[in-house]
Amino acid sequence: MARTVRSYSSRVKTQIGSFIVSIVVCALAAEPATDMAEVVRTFQADQANVARAYDLPWSEAQFDRVERLCKDWQQRLTKINFDALDRPGRLDYVLLQNEFTEKLDQLAIQRRRMREMNELLPFRRAVQELEQTRWRMEAVNGQASASKIAGVPDQLKALRERIKQGTKPKEKPKDEAEPTKKPETTVAKKPTPPLKVTPALAARVADTADQIRGTLKNWFSYYDGYQPEFSWWLRKPYEDAGKAMEDYAKFLREEIAGVKGKDEDPLLGEPVGAAVIAQALRTEWIPYTADELIAIGEREFAWCEAEMKKAAREMGLGDDWKAALEKVKRDFVPPGQQETLVAAVGREAIRFVEERNLITVPALCEEVWRLSMIPPKTQKTVPYASYGGQQVNIAYASAEMKHEDKLMAMRGNNRHFMRIVTPHELIPGHHLQNFMADRQRNYRRAFSTPFFVEGWALYWETILWDNGWLRTPQDRIGALFWRMHRCARIIVSLKFHLGKMKPAEMVNFLVSRVGHEKLGAASEVRRYISDSTPPLYQCAYMIGGLQLRALHREIVGAGKMTERQFHDKLLTYGPIPVELIRADLLSLPLTRNAKATWRFAEKR
Numbered sequence: 252m253a254r255t256v257r258s259y260s261s262r263v264k265t266q267i268g269s270f271i272v273s274i275v276v277c278a279l280a281a282e283p284a285t286d287m288a289e290v291v292r293t294f295q296a297d298q299a300n301v302a303r304a305y306d307l308p309w310s311e312a313q314f315d316r317v318e319r320l321c322k323d324w325q326q327r328l329t330k331i332n333f334d335a336l337d338r339p340g341r342l343d344y345v346l347l348q349n350e351f352t353e354k355l356d357q358l359a360i361q362r363r364r365m366r367e368m369n370e371l372l373p374f375r376r377a378v379q380e381l382e383q384t385r386w387r388m389e390a391v392n393g394q395a396s397a398s399k400i401a402g403v404p405d406q407l408k409a410l411r412e413r414i415k416q417g418t419k420p421k422e423k424p425k426d427e428a429e430p431t432k433k434p435e436t437t438v439a440k441k442p443t444p445p446l447k448v449t450p451a452l453a454a455r456v457a458d459t460a461d462q463i464r465g466t467l468k469n470w471f472s473y474y475d476g477y478q479p480e481f482s483w484w485l486r487k488p489y490e491d492a493g494k495a496m497e498d499y500a501k502f503l504r505e506e507i508a509g510v511k512g513k514d515e516d517p518l519l520g521e522p523v524g525a526a527v528i529a530q531a532l533r534t535e536w537i538p539y540t541a542d543e544l545i546a547i548g549e550r551e552f553a554w555c556e557a558e559m560k561k562a563a564r565e566m567g568l569g570d571d572w573k574a575a576l577e578k579v580k581r582d583f584v585p586p587g588q589q590e591t592l593v594a595a596v597g598r599e600a601i602r603f604v605e606e607r608n609l610i611t612v613p614a615l616c617e618e619v620w621r622l623s624m625i626p627p628k629t630q631k632t633v634p635y636a637s638y639g640g641q642q643v644n645i646a647y648a649s650a651e652m653k654h655e656d657k658l659m660a661m662r663g664n665n666r667h668f669m670r671i672v673t674p675h676e677l678i679p680g681h682h683l684q685n686f687m688a689d690r691q692r693n694y695r696r697a698f699s700t701p702f703f704v705e706g707w708a709l710y711w712e713t714i715l716w717d718n719g720w721l722r723t724p725q726d727r728i729g730a731l732f733w734r735m736h737r738c739a740r741i742i743v744s745l746k747f748h749l750g751k752m753k754p755a756e757m758v759n760f761l762v763s764r765v766g767h768e769k770l771g772a773a774s775e776v777r778r779y780i781s782d783s784t785p786p787l788y789q790c791a792y793m794i795g796g797l798q799l800r801a802l803h804r805e806i807v808g809a810g811k812m813t814e815r816q817f818h819d820k821l822l823t824y825g826p827i828p829v830e831l832i833r834a835d836l837l838s839l840p841l842t843r844n845a846k847a848t849w850r851f852a853e854k855r
Contacts, residue, residue: 284335284336285331285332285335285336285340286340287331287336287339287340287341287343287344287347288339288340288343288692288694290331290343290347291343291346291347291694291695291697292694294324294347294350294697295694295697297320297324298320298697301316301320302317304316304386305317307379307382307383307466308459308462308463308466309361309365309368309372309375309459309462309463310375310379312379312383314358314361314362314365317354317358318355318358321351321354321355321358322351322355324347324351325348325351328344328347328348328351331344333842333843338835338838338841339692339835341841342827342831342834342835342841343695344843345831345841345843345845346695346698346827346831347698348843349534349536349698349828350697350698352534353534356530356531356534360523360527364455367452368452368455368456368459370446371410371414371446371448371452371456371503372456372459372460372463373406373407373410374400374403374406374407374463374492374496375459375463377399377400377403378400378463378466378467378470379463379466380399381396381399381400381467381470382466382467382469382470385470385473385474391474391478391481393478393480393481393482393483393484393485394484396481396484396485397484397485397488400467400485400488400489400492401488401491401492403491403492403495403496404491404492404494407495407496407498407499408495409443410446410499411499411502413443413444413445413446414445414446414448414502414503414507416445416446417445417446417447417448418447418507419445448503448507450507450508450509450517450519451508451519451520451521452521453503453504453507453508454503454504454508454510454519455521455782456500456503457499457500457501457503457504457508458500460496460499460500460503461496461497461500463496464493464496464497464500467489467492467493467496468493471489518754518755518757518758518773518776518777518780519754519780520747520754520779520780520781520782521780521782522747522748522749522750523748523786524748524749524750525541525749527748527786528541528745528748528749528786528787529541531785531786531787532787533846533847535700535702535787535791535828536700536702536828536829536830536831536847537702537787537794537847538846538847538848538849538850539850539852541745541748541749544741544745544790544794545741545742545745545746547741547793547794547797547852548738548739548740548741548742548745548790548793549738549742551734551738551793551797552735552738552739552742552764555731555734555735555738556572556735558727558731559572559575559576559728559731559735560572562575562724562725562727562728562731563575563724563728565724566578566724566725566728572728573766575724575725575728576728576732576766577766578725579665579667579668579725579728579729579732580662580663580665580766580768581662581665582665582666582667582725583661583662583664583665583666584661584666586647586648589645589647589664589669590622590624590645592666592669593622593636593643593645593669593673594622596669596670596673596674597620597643597673597674597677597678600673600674600677600678600679600715600720601617601677601678603715603718603720604678604679607718607814608813608814608815609679609714609718609814609815609818610679610683610814610815610818610819611815611818611819612678612679612683613686615686616678616682616683616686616687617678619641619686620641620642620643620677620678620682621641621642621643622642622643622645623642623643623644623645624644624645624647624649625637625644625645625646625647626649627649627651627652627656630646630660630774631774631777632774632777632778633646633774633778634646634660634663634768634770634771634774634775635663635664635668635672635771636664636669636672636673636676637676638676638677638680638681638682638685641682641685643673643676643677643682645664646660646663646664647660647661647664648660648661655770656770659768659769659770659771660770662768663767663768663770663771665729666729667723667725667726667728667729668729668732668733669729670720670721670726670729670730671712671715671720671721671726671729671730671733672733674711674712674715674720675708675709675711675712675733676708679711679818680707680708680711681704681707681708683822684704684707684708684822687822687823688822688825688826691822691823691824691825692823692824692825693825694825695824695825695826695827696825696826698825698826698827699826700791700826700827700828701785701787701788701791701792701795702787702791702794702795702798702828702829703795703826703827703828703829703832704791704795704826705788705791705792705795706791706792706794706795706796706797706798706799706829707795707796707799707821708792709734709737709792709793709795709796710795710796710799710800710803712730712733712734712796713734713796713800715730716730732765732766734793735765735766736761736765736767737792737793738793739760739761739764739765740779740789740790740792740793741789741790741793741794742760743756743757743760743761743776743779743789744757744779744780744786744788744789744790745786745790747779747780748786754776754780757776757779758772758773758776761775761776795829797851797852798829798830798849798851798852799821799829801851801852802829802832802833802836802851803817805833805837806836806837820836828847829851830847830848830849830851833849
């Protein structure tokens, strides 16, 4: 009996030991579930480290390192088991993959632009090499460094002469041939050819020259005063090179580009072309061509015109909506009262959406917004209210403006325009959106897209319209002006980048077809065509708004969610493409190589 018990006990111990071993082996073999939120945060940290360490604008070093970062991360992404991810994880995977594609596309564009500028920036590599030597913490050689930049003034003097020669009109051929001269005994130096530089390229090179001068200043300041021999060799060459770069940038900006900081400065920009637009549409998850988007803009514009005529008839002006718009523009507040108007409308909008159970407004969000005034100089590119840093920036007349500019600023920011602009910028628009983005999956700020960011605020203009926020025909005309303006943005910005519309034609379209003040129209176009503005940004307002309206029909219209549930849920996703939000809300399949397919604008 004792033997049997001992035998049984041994078997049990053996089985338990084998079971424990098998658990340990399985635990070691099993892959831990990938937390894609942490993966995204790690990429963000890597990206920030690289950006800080390679802060050298327009350099091969910066471009190469960013490209390597993206390609390394692309490889790391392929090793993640996509099928084992949960739905938010799959969404993050696709977003991250899309982010790498977009960054590599942008790098290719930047490299092309750098090649276009190379001949006009002969000092770029020398200055950047000096800064990279400092990065590597190598010993600095004052005499050798001085030699690298001492020739910059002469380089730029010769370059300016070639550019001036390129601006001269071609001489007409003479009727009679010049008499043949006897050959000189000495060989003449071959003249350098003239350089033809477009105004837009000149402005871009001027800005880049200023950035490189900033790099030179940073490099010099690091050593100056700390290494006496360095200062002895470098002070004079540094001052001469810096002054030459400054004068060169001013020459390009003022004499070639014609930019002198005045209202009548030329509108300069460079169309990116159809291929870049198509590439950008893919990474923004918009399955339409540029021409299809223009057609959508024209369709929405026609709807706005029809509604304008209805409002004009209510005002007793027949179909003359432009006369009605002119009457609306003249209804502005006196100087000094614009901020009072915006504050009152902002508070009223909050009560409006809360009373109708349209969306949740956290108490802190309602508490922390503020107002600020846009300086007159800034109003040359920002002529209307904007949002940033928890505050609405208000554009209005200032004492230092010219008389006609004061009137244009007041007319362009009248009571009825501000009726829709204020909630667009505040609550339920950008302020609420930013507040929630800081609190809901905030790591997704890495994936910002104007089609959701700007589309959200435009979408709320339409929801407020549907819910009776606009009490009078004058208010509706104010709202329609802005909606028409967003339709026009699609048309003029895409036609510009496709090479079908010039800046002057864009201004004329905004003035004659939309009813803009000329100052406001020029300011708008100056921003649309700037290198710093992505080519799809202007069309993102209306197109993003249409995406959200189409999604609203599918979710709220079908009774799947209430208004509040739908709007609150949208703000939990962060600023990502609307088609991906739709895929999650409707539990649609999401593959590793998913592409945009949603034709959201097929019906009004």
